[in-house]
Amino acid sequence: MWEQIRSNRIRSAILVAGMGALLLLLGYFLGLYFFDSTTAGLIIALIVWVMMLLIAYFQGDGILLSVAGARKIMRDDHPRLYNIVEEMRIASGLENMPEIYIIDDPAPNAFATGRSPDKASVAATSGLLQKLNRDELQGVIGHEIAHIKNRDVLLMSLAGVILGTVVILAWYATRIMFYSGMSGGRRSSRSGGGQGQIVVLAIGIILMILAPIAAQLLYLAISRKREYLADASSALYTRYPEGLASALGKIATSTTQLKSANKATAPMYTVNPLREEGRAASDLTSTHPPISERIRILRAMAGASVADYDLAYRQVKGRTGIIPVSALNDSGDLALRAASAETEPAEESTEKVKRTRDTSELMWRLGNYRTLVCECGTKLRIPPTLRAPNVRCPHCGRSNELT
Amino acid sequence: MIAVYIIIGIVVILLIMVIATYNGLVRLRNQVKNAWAQIDVQLKRRYDLIPNLVETVKGYMKHERETLEAVTKARNLAQQASSSGAGERAKAEGELSSALARLLVVVERYPELKANQNFLALQEELTSTENKISFSRQYYNDSAMKYNNQTQMFPSNMVAGMMGFKASEFFEVTVAEERAAPKVSFP
Incomplete structure (x- = not known):
């Protein structure tokens, strides 16, 4: 996977440099407008740029996780x-255990973020935990661990934070310009008003155009190739491509939309969360390859190696392979494994009930609710804000003391 | 004079290649060692889980003492074999795996047991530990194959031969058939 890692580094560098150029341009014009000095603007822009980079590098994952409304869970x-997650960490040979987060959302999805393979996080929605069985969950987590192992995560969190900042800055800049423009443009009027106004107006328009373009760039940077590679790695780790294939199928047929996803965070997810409400995700989107195609490739695999994925990809797409040659060389003959006991249809319904119960218990607990079991067997969920000394069971009428 | 420079140049390039190959081999060997340590961690975890499991299950399964004894015995044998080579160890661990699998099949006959929270938690741990064992084994074997390829293929095999890099053993678990597993009679 070294070629992929190197191409990621180059992409990260281009992204960061491009952002810097955008900011310097912004600083140049802002300095001209507000201070009549382009150097002051450039210096300010430079400071903002460095600060942004530091924040994106050291806090990027934290920011993205909190934007997504993710909460850390323990074992x-x-x-x-x-x-x-630990199984997949072992299978991938990752040294450090990633942190695990849960997002309270019925739409099944997952993402990975982080700075490096040593400091990474995996986030899953509660819907994912409810809907997928063990093999399927393993496939999705394998896909996320592959993003960490292939070093896609730094690029993703960097891209997300930078994009967010550009959007916010552009928004504020156009606002400031709009209002100061209304009041006659205090400073620009000194140095020959009319021209300054036009320049300012032009910047405003340029910035408004640039923000969506930056978003587009990000979408291209997080390329489809990366998703295919993560799928291939997931199959390699689990030796069971059917798990991921069937998970993708379940995610695709789910019609609920992820509440907390937005344009900046969309490319991180396993499956693009921004599809229209009520519509299946099998349609074409630019950040993620179509799900149906990913499923077809996974199901066409004859073995579990990366070379098998490449072969299946060529079968389905009828084009040249997707995997870098360096990764193909040292993959041997790897057989697929059988499904685990839990995948058997007979087990599925009881498992589903248990999964749903486990997940809802977890969500109550994460919300700091206390669970009290009444003598009649009813479970009472006590909100953390309740101050009353006792609570009446709505089922049998017994009064339960809160201790 | 030019010829001398050319010779020096060739020697330097060769030296750099040897150093790079050597470092690559060391990295792979460490990866193999590390992977082996991972298997060890998971196998130990399984030894620790089994007494717990037997203790929980015992009360419910009055008529399955033989199965339980077989699991305990296989565990003890595997623990004893943990200091021997990969081949022998793999065999003992394979027997433990099949003894456990038999126990989990028997469990299906006891619905009360399957409702026990303690048992459910243990079952999750056991399933996952089994998975972790096979994933760490898988990673170990993949690493060992990469390392072995390097020690045997030209030109890195020359460096490997000179510096004493030996091919490492695979960890193949031959999951014994239920019939082939040793019958343990309860005294």
Whole structure:
């Protein structure tokens, strides 16, 4: 996977440099407008740029996780998710255990973020935990761990934070210009008003155009190739491509839309969360390859190696392969494994009930609710804000003391 | 004079290649060692889980003492074999795996047991530990194959031969058939 890692580094560098250029341009014009000095503007822009880079590098993952409304969980909160992440960590040969986060959302999806393979996070929605069985969850987590292992995560969090800042800055800049423009443009009027006004207006328009273009650039940077590679790695780790294929199928047929996703965070997810409400995700989107195609490739795999994925890709797409040659060389003959016991249809319905119960327990607990079991067997969820000394059971009428 | 420079140049290039190959081999060997340590961690975890499991299950399964004894015995044998080579160890661990699998099949006959929270938590741990064992084994074997390829393929095999890099053993678990597993009679 070294070629992929190197291409990621180059892309990151281009992204960061492009952003810098955009900011310097902004600084140049702002300095001209507000201070009559382009150097002051450039210096300010430079400071903002460096600060942004530092924030994106050291805090990027934290910001993205909080924007997504993700909450960190420990081992005991959801042993199954924790175990699966650890299984995939072992299978991929990743040295450090990533942090695990849960997003309270019924739409099944997941993403990975972080600075490096040593400091990374995996986030899954509660819907994902409810809908997928063990093999499927393993496939999705394998895909996320592959993003960490292939070093896609730094680029993703960097891109997300930078894009967010550009959008916000552009918004404020146009606002400031609009209002100061209304009041006659105090400073620009000194140095020959009319021309300054036009320049300012032009910048405003340029910035408004640039923000969506930056978004587009980000969409291109997080390329489809990366998703295919992560799928191939997931199959390699789990030795069971059917798990991911069937998980993608379940995610695709789910019609709920992820509440917390926006344009900046969309490219991070396993499946593009920004599809229209009520519509299946099988349509073409630019950040993610169509799900149906990903499923077809995974199902066409004859073995579990990266070379098998490449072969299946060529079969489905009828084009040249997707995997870098360096990665193809040292992959041997790897057989697929059988499904785990839980995937059997007979188990599925009881498993589903248990999964749903486990996940909702977890969400109550994460919301700091206390659970009280009444003598009649009813479970009472006590909100953390309740100050009353006792609570009446709505089922049998017994009064339960809160201790 | 030019010829001398050319010779020096060739020697320097060769030296750099040897150093790079050597470092690559060391990295792979460490990866293999590390992967082996991972297997070890997971196998130990399984030894720790089994007494717990047997203790939880015992009360419910009055008529399955043989199965339980077989699991305990296989665990002890595997723990004893943990200091021997990869081949012998793999065999003992394979037997433990099949003894456990048999126990989990028997569990299906006890619905009360399957409702026990303690048991469910243990079952999750056991399933996951089994998975972790096979994933760490998979990673170990992949690493060992990469390393072995490097020690055997030209030209890195020359460096490997000179510096004493030896091919490492694979960890192949031959999951014993239920019939082939040793019958343990309860005294």
